[in-house]
Amino acid sequence: MNELVVISGKGGTGKTSVVASFAALAKKAVLVDCDVDAADLHLVLKPRILSRNTFSGGSCARIMPGHCTACGKCEELCRYDAIFYNGPGNGRVAKTFRVDPIACEGCGVCAWFCEEKAIEFAPAESGQWFVSETRHGPMVHARLGVAAENSGKLVSLIRTEAKQLAVKRKYDLVIIDGSPGIGCPVIASVTGASLVLAVTEPTLSGMHDFRRLAQLASHFGIKTLVCVNKWDLNPELAEQIEAEAGRLGVETVGRIRYDGAVTQAQIKAQSVVEFTDNGAAADMRRLWSDVSDRLGRVIPLVPR
Secondary structure (H helix, E strand, O other), rough: OOOEEEEEOOOOHHHHHHHHHHHHHHOOOOOEEOOOOOOOHHHHOOOOOEEEEEEEEEEEEOOOOOOOOOOOOOHOOOOOEEEEEEOOOOOOOOOOOEOOOOOOOOHHHHHHHHHOOEEEEEEEOOOOEEEEEEEOOOEEEEOOOOOOOOHHHHHHHHHHHHHHHHHHOOOOOEEEEEOOOOHHHHHHOOOOOOEEEEOOOOHHHHHHHHHHHHHHHOOOOOEEEEEEEOOOHHHHHHHHHHHHHOOOOOEEEEEEEHHHHHHHHHHOOOOOOHHHHOOOEEEEHHHHHHHHHHHHOOOOOOOO
């Protein structure tokens, strides 16, 4: 099974636009949105949710007011200032302590040292993940809750579910919309992948971000390609990025021009290749052909 991961150094470079076009052009592929902190692939693909599942990325403490004696040991030990002396009374004390679930880091120290066993330490719901159907095939995606963490763990979970779904449906390609940057969610997105496509833009920050992505992929021994989006806004810098890619051993597989049709397509909840045949859509088609070739197989395009 091949896993193609599309990543970028930051948000807004066009990574999801590329994935949406690949979804329209690929045949028999499972789609995954691993940008769980700010997922947006669903805005273009409009998935119909088939199953909804709870994700727990850790545990959270909760003080049970009826058992609390307000001794203050928990507040004294909490290094994250997550415990406050303003909980409800219980007949024995006028006030008890309470835990702020957002500030709580889930270390469990308070529960461990509470002599009254008044602190419940249980898995906390951090978000949800979904298995859906789109007009271009199955899709696995997720949404973290407000201020929730452990997105790397959630990324690994939905990647695993996507591969299992691909096996079940006898698909041999998984296309992943990776997280931006180089942090834990990105590492979880690319680890063990067949091929990484880095989407960058012709700016100084784009050059800097691409270097970091190339170094990350090289560290994990993953073959990496690069595509310069909106290259015609600064052709000179686009050439510099491509030259830097060559120096780093990364192959350039395409350029995508700036095209207002991409935005118009998004307004209509479409990928640009569904919206038009010209401009950036033609660039996307060439890019997909080149990338699929480098996956070691030619994946048929959907007839138009």
